[in-house]
Amino acid sequence: MIIAVDGPAASGKGTIARALARHYHLPHLDTGLLYRAVAATVLREELDPEREADAVASCGFDDLLLADEYLRTDEVGKVASIVSAHPLVRAALLQRQKRFALQPGGAILDGRDIGTVIAPDADAKLFIKATPTIRAQRRHAELKKAGLSVSIDKVLADIRARDERDSKRAAAPLVAAPDAAVLDTSFLSIDSAVQKAIQLVERLR
Numbered sequence: 001m002i003i004a005v006d007g008p009a010a011s012g013k014g015t016i017a018r019a020l021a022r023h024y025h026l027p028h029l030d031t032g033l034l035y036r037a038v039a040a041t042v043l044r045e046e047l048d049p050e051r052e053a054d055a056v057a058s059c060g061f062d063d064l065l066l067a068d069e070y071l072r073t074d075e076v077g078k079v080a081s082i083v084s085a086h087p088l089v090r091a092a093l094l095q096r097q098k099r100f101a102l103q104p105g106g107a108i109l110d111g112r113d114i115g116t117v118i119a120p121d122a123d124a125k126l127f128i129k130a131t132p133t134i135r136a137q138r139r140h141a142e143l144k145k146a147g148l149s150v151s152i153d154k155v156l157a158d159i160r161a162r163d164e165r166d167s168k169r170a171a172a173p174l175v176a177a178p179d180a181a182v183l184d185t186s187f188l189s190i191d192s193a194v195q196k197a198i199q200l201v202e203r204l205r
């Protein structure tokens, strides 16, 4: 079984994908980490993320980098959304995502274009969403817990800018696949969101 989970930043898609992976005993790939690894490499080499050639040159990162907590920072996330708009970057990361999806026994992937580009034949596609304000509140609480003080307005502005870039780009924009089930987590606890996601997968598979 292949499960595709897509959605914007801080929608809950990562949490839901991890819970589904445990529930169904499936290997899970957070595809955002691949774009974040490209971004971290661009930053380390002091390259220009807006230049496609610079971003493509950063696609040969070491897999060990994927475990680095630094990848999860907002600084890297912002640059990830810039490098991920380049078609050649998406092309460079395509095969490894497809290979992961097609491994025997199935897989679960989360990202922005899993149901539309990476695994259009997935058995179950979920599109996870939540209002920008709620996503900003979640991200703000996470940052606060990590000891970082950023205003909620700044977090909301960053989320809106990332949504805008991810959904307006020409290459694989963030959009729900026509056959995806949409799950709005705005007013759900993590537990209820996970239960709803499992119900949806059961209905779709």
Ligand code: C5P
Pocket (backbone or CB within 6 Å): 009, 031, 032, 033, 035, 036, 077, 080, 081, 082, 084, 085, 110, 111, 112, 113, 114, 162, 166
């Ligand atoms: O999901 P995450 O916030 O880690 O993703 C970081 C950035 O990587 C996103 O803002 C998006 O621009 C890009 N991305 C993408 N396609 C994916 C996963 C992530 O374009 N499948």
